[in-house]
Amino acid sequence: MIKSVSAILACLLLYGILIIPFTHYLHNKPFVEKLGYVPSVAALKTIAANHKELVAASLVLKVLMYFGGLFDKSDGQITIPPDYMAMSRLLHGAVRLDPYNMDAYYFAQGFLTWDVKQFKIANELLDYGMKYRTWDWYLPFLAGFNSAFFLKDYAAASKYYQRAGELSGSDLSKLLAGRYMQESGQTELAMAYLTAMEKGERNPAVKKNYQIRLTAFREASRIEIARDRYLETQGALPSTVGQLVSEGLLLPPPRDPYGGQFYLEVDGKVATTSKYAFAGVKK
Amino acid sequence: MHHILKITLKGIFRDRVFQGIMVTACAFLLIPGIASLSMRQVTELSLTLSLSLISFIMLLLSVFLGGTSLWKDIERRYTFSVLGLPLSRQSYLLGRFGGTALFVLLAAVVLGIAAFGVVLYSSTLYPSERPIVWSTMAICILIDALKYILLIAVAFLFSTVSTSFFLPVFGTIATFLAGGVTQQVYEYIHSAASKDLSPLVKQIATGLYYLLPNFGAFDLKVNAIYGLPVPVEGLLLTLAYFVVYAGILLSLSSAIFMRREMK
Numbered sequence: 001m002i003k004s005v006s007a008i009l010a011c012l013l014l015y016g017i018l019i020i021p022f023t024h025y026l027h028n029k030p031f032v033e034k035l036g037y038v039p040s041v042a043a044l045k046t047i048a049a050n051h052k053e054l055v056a057a058s059l060v061l062k063v064l065m066y067f068g069g070l071f072d073k074s075d076g077q078i079t080i081p082p083d084y085m086a087m088s089r090l091l092h093g094a095v096r097l098d099p100y101n102m103d104a105y106y107f108a109q110g111f112l113t114w115d116v117k118q119f120k121i122a123n124e125l126l127d128y129g130m131k132y133r134t135w136d137w138y139l140p141f142l143a144g145f146n147s148a149f150f151l152k153d154y155a156a157a158s159k160y161y162q163r164a165g166e167l168s169g170s171d172l173s174k175l176l177a178g179r180y181m182q183e184s185g186q187t188e189l190a191m192a193y194l195t196a197m198e199k200g201e202r203n204p205a206v207k208k209n210y211q212i213r214l215t216a217f218r219e220a221s222r223i224e225i226a227r228d229r230y231l232e233t234q235g236a237l238p239s240t241v242g243q244l245v246s247e248g249l250l251l252p253p254p255r256d257p258y259g260g261q262f263y264l265e266v267d268g269k270v271a272t273t274s275k276y277a278f279a280g281v282k283k
Numbered sequence: 284m285h286h287i288l289k290i291t292l293k294g295i296f297r298d299r300v301f302q303g304i305m306v307t308a309c310a311f312l313l314i315p316g317i318a319s320l321s322m323r324q325v326t327e328l329s330l331t332l333s334l335s336l337i338s339f340i341m342l343l344l345s346v347f348l349g350g351t352s353l354w355k356d357i358e359r360r361y362t363f364s365v366l367g368l369p370l371s372r373q374s375y376l377l378g379r380f381g382g383t384a385l386f387v388l389l390a391a392v393v394l395g396i397a398a399f400g401v402v403l404y405s406s407t408l409y410p411s412e413r414p415i416v417w418s419t420m421a422i423c424i425l426i427d428a429l430k431y432i433l434l435i436a437v438a439f440l441f442s443t444v445s446t447s448f449f450l451p452v453f454g455t456i457a458t459f460l461a462g463g464v465t466q467q468v469y470e471y472i473h474s475a476a477s478k479d480l481s482p483l484v485k486q487i488a489t490g491l492y493y494l495l496p497n498f499g500a501f502d503l504k505v506n507a508i509y510g511l512p513v514p515v516e517g518l519l520l521t522l523a524y525f526v527v528y529a530g531i532l533l534s535l536s537s538a539i540f541m542r543r544e545m546k
Contacts, residue, residue: 049463050430050502054335057328061320100509102323133509135413138323202409203322 041093048097056098059090063107068205081278084116095125099132109142110206114213115277119150137168145193149186187224187270190217212257216276219254223262223270226250237268284374284381287365291382295348304390307340311397315405326402326411330420330508333398338427338504340394341387342459345431348383349438350451373537380439380533384432391428395421416510422518423507429525430501434459436532437496443539458495465492466499496528 038044038059048055070082088111094104105126112122126143133139144160147153194217198210223241226249230238241262244250254262260274295301311333318329353376356362366372399417406415437458441451469492471477472485500521506513 045467046460046464049460050338050427050498050504051335053331053504053508057321057331061317064320064322098505100327100505102327103321106323201322203320206322 038090038093041096044093044097052097053101056094056101056104059094059097060101060103060107063087063090064103064203064205067107067111068203070205082111082115084111088112088116088118088121092125095128099129102129102133102136102138105129105133105139105142107206109146110209113146113150117150119146122146123151135167137164140164140167145189149189149193187217187221191221213276215257216272216274219256219262220270220272223250223254223264227264227268227270231268238264240264241270284378287370287375287378288381288385291352291379292386295382295386300344300348300386301390304340304344304394308336308394308397310336311401314401315408318405319409324411325409326406326415327413327508329402329405330398330415331504333401334420334423334427334504334507337391337394337398337424341391341428341431342434344387344390345383345434345438346452346455346459348386349435350442350455351448352379352383353439353442354445354448354451372541372543376439376443376537376540377533380435380536383435387431387435388428391424395424398424413510416507419503419510419513420507422513423503426501426503426518426521429522430498433496433498433501433525433529433532434462436529436536440532440536440539443536443543459498461491462496462498464499465495465497468492497524500524 039047044055045052067082067087088108091104091108094101098104108125109122112118112125123143123146126139126146129136130139130143140160141164144157144164147160148157151157191214194210194214198207198214201207201210223244226244227238229249230244230247238244238247241250241254241264245253256262256272256274258272258274258276258278260272262270262272265271314329314332314336317332318325321328356365356379362375366375399420402415402420434455438451438455441454445451445454468488472480472488477485500517503513505511
């Protein structure tokens with residue numbers, strides 16, 4: 001009896017000693033390691049048997065947790081570059097298991113466009129989703145934005161927005177289909193899109209992501225307004241953002257939340273060295 | 284047969300299997316919390332998790348109750364005393380099967396009610412863009428239960444030829460896994476992607492496709508989760524397939540069990 005009790009006590013003591021470094025190790029495990037690797041979709045389909053929707057949902061949640069973890073640990077700033085390739089692979093796998101999973105399309109749209117600049121892949125994924133989610137206005141709305149803002153394919157954008165408008169009956173998509181299909185309205189288009197996305201977002205990490213991007217575009221919009229006023233008064237385009245600040249047209253000076261520097265291109269277009277992404281800032 | 288059916292049901296309750304299910308069903312309480320992690324489909328995720336949990340519990344029930352029921356009786360020599368009564372072996376086997384199948388159906392109803400509650404709660408917290416079609420959800424759970432009843436019939440067939448529980452339990456698990464992918468394999472071997480496959484392999488795969496139960500037809504989760512319409516013709520064909528396939532398995536099991544030597 002005494003031997004057994006001593007053995008139990010010894011094991012409990014060892015467990016107590018071990019559990020703290022063990023938890024610490026898991027808590028600080030590198031992000032990439034945490035995202036891990038998953039088998040091919042063909043293998044997953046076999047293993048999942050009749051639970052494909054569950055496996056798809058778990059893949060999406062895995063990516064969300066991973067991304068949310070990156071944000072939490074760095075207090076709203078991504079300092080460790082996320083493994084976008086693995087994230088994309090997992091989300092593509094998820095929609096092949098469950099082509100109706102909206103979370104996968106929605107989240108993939110978020111990073112495939114702004115961060116990875118894979119606009120065509122993003123639209124191909126959305127096109128794939130549209131074949132299944134035939135009632136959903138969100139997918140053509142997102143694809144329309146990608147076509148107009150990133151791909152400058154205004155004919156395709158108009159078609160997508162038309163479809164989104166028909167499905168939702170909402171005025172926003174119809175408005176976007178007609179009004180913003182020109183180069184000059186790009187910042188306005190981005191702000192309208194980001195405001196709509198941010199408003200409907202519940203996931204804190206993704207919401208924060210939209211808020212940061214929206215702040216950056218609001219700053220760009222301020223510069224555009226100041227630039228136009230400069231053009232009105234001086235009769236010529238300013239060559240730098242600093243000129244607008246020194247003339248008192250742009251106060252306080254604009255700040256890029258991604259850590260980049262705003263500048264004016266030769267044709268007066270507002271741009272930033274960060275390209276509206278943390279990954280765009282060269283260190 | 285009715286007596287055996289009742290005794291089987293009573294035996295399952297006496298073994299506290301139902302209490303075990305209720306403990307496992309506590310996992311339903313976690314579903315709204317997990318589902319709230321979704322960005323755009325909280326209700327859909329709670330439906331996915333609820334239906335998968337029900338399916339998982341029914342899988343455990345059919346494998347372990349179906350795979351051990353008959354074997355346990357033979358091992359403990361209950362069959363000697365029971366079959367000494369004016370009762371045919373066939374009635375005994377069908378009674379045992381009926382009791383187990385009825386319990387799985389009962390579990391599906393109880394768990395289904397819990398799932399309805401969970402989905403209703405999740406949908407009030409975060410309303411879904413898609414309508415929740417309660418009738419499709421009920422049909423999905425019922426058809427899923429029929430799939431597991433078919434699996435119990437498979438377990439009984441293995442039990443009639445086996446002298447240990449290894450074949451019924453592991454054979455049933457293997458059949459469950461194979462039955463879930465037969466349709467995919469069939470589609471693959473009849474597509475252009477399989478042109479390099481030898482004709483013999485294709486013939487064997489086709490033969491297995493017709494031999495093994497096709498569980499793919501019993502999966503209506505995607506219809507229930509996203510409120511998609513259930514094709515009536517497909518549903519009727521699935522029900523007919525269930526009746527015929529279960530009939531084949533049970534008549535085969537009865538024939539083997541009648542001839543089985545018990546010492």
